[in-house]
Amino acid sequence: MTGGTQGGNTVGIGELATRTGLPVKTIRYYSDIGLLPECGRSPGGHRRYAADALPRLRLIQRLRALGTPIAAIAAVMAGERSLAELVTRELDAIQEQLREATWRREVLSALDDCPGPERLRRLAVLAGVGSPDDAHDRLVRYWHWALPADLPHRLAQAVIDGAVPAPPAAPTTANVLAYAELHAVATAEDRRRQPQPHQVGDVASFYAGLLDACGLAGEALVSGCPDLRAEALDHFVRAYARIGGHDDTPAFRARLRARFRRGTRAGSFSLRYWRQAFAVTGETPRPSAASGRGHLAAPLAALHHQIAGLPLTADTL
Structure with missing residues (x-):
């Protein structure tokens, strides 16, 4: 007009x-x-x-x-x-900003509450993480590299879902530091590949058996049922027996016990990885959105405890 x-x-x-x-x-x-x-x-x-x-x-x-x-x-x-869509998007953006701010606050707290030499070590570890989502992606890439190449895709994905914890949505200082330490273990030069197909048993069967054992151990942790706990241990031991071409005998269990006790030494790659994963996820397995299973750290800790006689804590996993 x-x-x-x-x-x-x-x-x-x-x-x-x-x-x-x-x-x-x-x-x-x-x-x-x-x-x-x-x-x-x-x-x-x-x-x-x-x-x-x-x-x-x-x-x-x-x-x-x-x-x-x-x-x-x-x-x-x-x-x-629409106005409703705008509100939803803005709320999502604010939630993400709060998550980032909380993570940064806990990172700074981890650096604040420690003596000078330890502060420098923590600074190097925490700086290697970048954003928590980037660290998560690198952990996923590590497990894709570490697992046997011919493992069926769905089985490999189930292992990865259970082995890689998501960054905590509301992290504590301990969570942030443990996630950074976990990332440092997986990106270090001495990282390890997992059992390869040249072994006696079927690798796919081995990993499927471990997942079944961890699923039962996770249920036992939540319910406290001793029968489930014993069934989980049987599945766990049989998986190791089959992959090595052995029977599940008292003598084999004794050798497996000694093996897991050796694995608790401070330099053990598995000990370092699962100790930090356990510190991130806690003692009760929380089902992942992808697989419905809980994280493997707590069930593995329970199974290691049963075999090696160790207390179920992050310090002795």
């Missing part, structure tokens, strides 16, 4: 400023970037706006008061996104 548009169906920029309390220059800015299109000019060249400009401007004003980005408001004004 151009020319004589000062009548009752349009409103001037001054009236909009008066009704909303916004400065004229702010309204002009909203017009210039397309949030509040003008519908024409008065004979004197002043901007005129359609009758719906006031509620439109008030919506912009209220969204800006909440800190909503201009780009997000523009999508609503253009009809590309």
